[in-house]
Amino acid sequence: xxxxTAIIDSTANLATDVEVGPYAIIGKHVKIxxxxxxxxxxxIGDWTELGENNQVxxxxxxxxxxxxxxxxxxxxxxxxxxxxxxxEFSTIHRGTVTGVGETVxxxxxxxxxxSHVAHDCKIGNGVVMAxxxxxxxxVTIEDNVILGGLVAIHQFARIGAYAMLGGGTLVxxxxxxxxxxxxxxxxxxxxxxxxxxxxxxGFSDETISKLKKAYKTxxxxxxxxxxxxxQIKTEITGCEQVDYLLSFIExxxxxxxxx
Numbered sequence: 001x002x003x004x005t006a007i008i009d010s011t012a013n014l015a016t017d018v019e020v021g022p023y024a025i026i027g028k029h030v031k032i033x034x035x036x037x038x039x040x041x042x043x044i045g046d047w048t049e050l051g052e053n054n055q056v057x058x059x060x061x062x063x064x065x066x067x068x069x070x071x072x073x074x075x076x077x078x079x080x081x082x083x084x085x086x087x088e089f090s091t092i093h094r095g096t097v098t099g100v101g102e103t104v105x106x107x108x109x110x111x112x113x114x115s116h117v118a119h120d121c122k123i124g125n126g127v128v129m130a131x132x133x134x135x136x137x138x139v140t141i142e143d144n145v146i147l148g149g150l151v152a153i154h155q156f157a158r159i160g161a162y163a164m165l166g167g168g169t170l171v172x173x174x175x176x177x178x179x180x181x182x183x184x185x186x187x188x189x190x191x192x193x194x195x196x197x198x199x200x201x202g203f204s205d206e207t208i209s210k211l212k213k214a215y216k217t218x219x220x221x222x223x224x225x226x227x228x229x230x231q232i233k234t235e236i237t238g239c240e241q242v243d244y245l246l247s248f249i250e251x252x253x254x255x256x257x258x259x
Contacts, residue, residue: 003040021058030063033082047075047094051082051107060086066093066119068137081107081125092117099138106143130167142177144201160248162201164194173257176218177248178211178241181257190219190259203241210239218249219259225249 001019002008008026015034020026024038027046032038036050039058044050048063056062063078065071076095079102086092090111095102099120106125111117115129118136124143129135133147136155141147145159148167153159160177170187178198181188193215198208214236218228229246236242249256 006038015052027063039088045078045094048078048080050080051084053082054080054084054086056086057088057090059088061089061091062086063092063094066096066137068096068098068119070098071096071119076119077102078105079103080105083108084111085109086111087113087115089114090116093119095120096137112149124161144197146197154254157254158248158252161244162194162197164197171257173255174248174252175257177245179215188257190257192259207239207241210236210242211245214242214245225256 001017003020003022005022006020006024009028011028012026012030014032017034018032019037021038021040023040024042026044029046030044030048032050033052035053038044038056041059042056043061043064045063074097076097078092078094084105090113092105093103096119103117103119103121105123108125109123109127111129112131114132116134117123120138121135123141126144127141128146130147130149132149133151135153138156139153140158142159142161144162146164148165148169150168151165153171157171158174160175162178163175164180165171165175166182169181169183172187175181175188178193180191180194182191193211195208214232217232221228229249232242232246
């Protein structure tokens with residue numbers, strides 16, 4: 001299961017069926033769960049946890065030191081869940097002591113070739129990052145988000161659940177859940193709800209109808225944001241998804257992307 005040319009630190013803890021390819025390097029205090037494969041020339045950095053059934057392809061780099069000039073080798077972590085696919089040349093960096101101290105990735109995500117996750121990011125479940133999609137530090141990506149190729153996301157931005165970003169989009173503000181954004185003149189602009197994605201994920205017609213009404217009130221009615229949110233709370237009740245949309249906006253620190 002472990003190629004004789006692989007270099008594995010004595011402090012690493014690998015499940016008995018973990019496969020490690022030629023010339024792979026596994027650093028200090030690494031833990032890798034059962035069913036996980038590490039491809040040829042892949043690098044698993046210090047203080048990295050990989051759960052079960054992950055696929056780390058050749059030449060991927062998981063858990064190296066962050067690209068932060070303040071970092072001085074402190075113990076910080078990369079924690080990755082189960083059933084993730086990390087394709088060739090992808091990079092996922094560990095956290096920093098000036099951040100939250102760890103980069104966290106959930107389950108069932110796909111990181112395509114050359115995608116990059118910077119320090120202190122938090123990624124949920126079912127996320128797809130297409131080729132060369134890039135996250136700066138401290139970014140939060142919620143569940144079931146799709147990032148097109150060459151997407152670039154600014155530090156501390158949040159991308160809401162079930163959102164979709166078109167290829168080449170530059171994101172400097174938070175993207176509300178359930179929406180689609182593409183590149184405008186300079187940066188991301190909302191284009192509407194991610195209707196196809198919501199239908200594919202099994203959202204009911206009633207829920208989608210309520211989200212449509214909320215979206216129109218927020219972004220197309222000419223109301224100031226507090227006025228729009230107050231109107232929605234009065235007119236749309238009993239919808240968990242609409243409530244979450246409003247909560248996401250209320251908690252935004254960077255501000256919300258608009259159409």
